[in-house]
Amino acid sequence: MDKVKIGIIGTGYIGNVHARIYSRDERAQVSALYDIKTEKAEQAARTVGGKVCRSREELFENCDAVLVTTPNKTHTEIAAEAVERGKHVFCEKPFSIGLEDAGKLLEVSQKGSGVFQVGHNRRFAPVYAKLKELLGEDKAHSAHIKMNRGELKNPVWTGDTNVTGGFLYETTIHLFDMLRFQFGEIEELVAYGSQHEYPEIDEFSIIFKFKSGFHCTFASSSDASWHFPFERIEVFAHHRTIMTEEMERLIDSRGMDANFETLSWAMTEKEERWGYVQEDRAFLDAILTGTKPPVTALDGYKSIELVESVYRAIRTGEPIRFE
Ligand SMILES: NC(=O)c1ccc[n+]([C@@H]2O[C@H](COP(=O)([O-])OP(=O)(O)OC[C@H]3O[C@@H](n4cnc5c(N)ncnc54)[C@H](O)[C@@H]3O)[C@@H](O)[C@H]2O)c1
Structure with a gap:
């Protein structure tokens, strides 16, 4: 061959x-x-x-x-x-x-x-592949998601919207794609944004509602810090919370007591840990x-549609509905 x-x-x-x-x-x-x-x-x-x-x-x-x-x-x-x-x-x-x-x-x-x-790449990271597997066991109700960065300075072009298209195109877009991968298609979103340290909207609070009835809150800041975990998904189901911390760790807590199991990929080589x-x-x-x-061109397109919809929701102050 x-x-x-x-x-x-x-x-x-x-x-x-x-x-x-x-x-x-x-x-x-x-x-x-x-x-x-x-x-x-x-x-x-x-x-x-x-x-x-x-x-x-x-x-x-x-x-x-x-x-x-x-x-x-x-x-x-x-x-x-x-x-x-x-x-x-x-x-x-x-x-x-x-x-x-x-x-x-x-x-x-x-x-x-x-x-x-x-x-x-995150779709292939073991932590997110495991999350998808676990979500197959239970009907998840809602989630709380965070995707932060520590700065928009490295590489130098990450703070230049003429190159990036805006902060959401940089890192946040990874978890916009993850939303569809884990929870299915989105029906509606509302978003708030504000501008602080950079000449663009650099702080976001978004609520997503999915066609399945699932819903989640999503926070994204461009210059909070690189404090661990800068990226986290907490999913809530009946007597169950599953939490991911960057690509390092998944914590699964089930039942009515404070039981939890931790899976760690901290020792996996980064190129594999990140997928x-x-x-x-x-x-x-x-x-x-x-x-x-x-991950098809259509998936790529849909992640752009989400980014643009969030910017539009902030500009207009109106919820955005998807067909
Ligand atoms: N999936 C991920 O986890 C991930 C991680 C990092 C970067 N990225 C994406 O990958 C892309 C590159 O990011 P990076 O961090 O490697 O940036 P980088 O600045 O380190 O590298 C970009 C390279 O492209 C070259 N370049 C610029 N314009 C070019 C052109 N027209 N033709 C040929 N070469 C050109 C630059 O000289 C530079 O060497 C970005 O779109 C970024 O969003 C994805």
């Missing part, structure tokens, strides 16, 4: 994470790297191999599958171009910025011949078996 030739556009932090993972997978070969800063592609090539390309065109000529791991605002253009060149595409989150571009990319991706997967290894394996599986990837 020929190895899948992987081309990586954007060899910064996350591009290197994926590059290292594919360089260890016997079904893949990192064959081409491109970064607008050539020295970054050269640096990555020294660790994982592959041809350092001088243009996207040259990269397309040297790979079967393209990873789009550049800053947010570039995703739509690069991913669409890769699809049109007949490549399989793995696009880091966010899928796109704004509903118009997201709609265009969705359309392009659906006409493409290859696999299109979006980088919502990157599993999502990259899933991308290869979909390519090699011709099957649908586990």
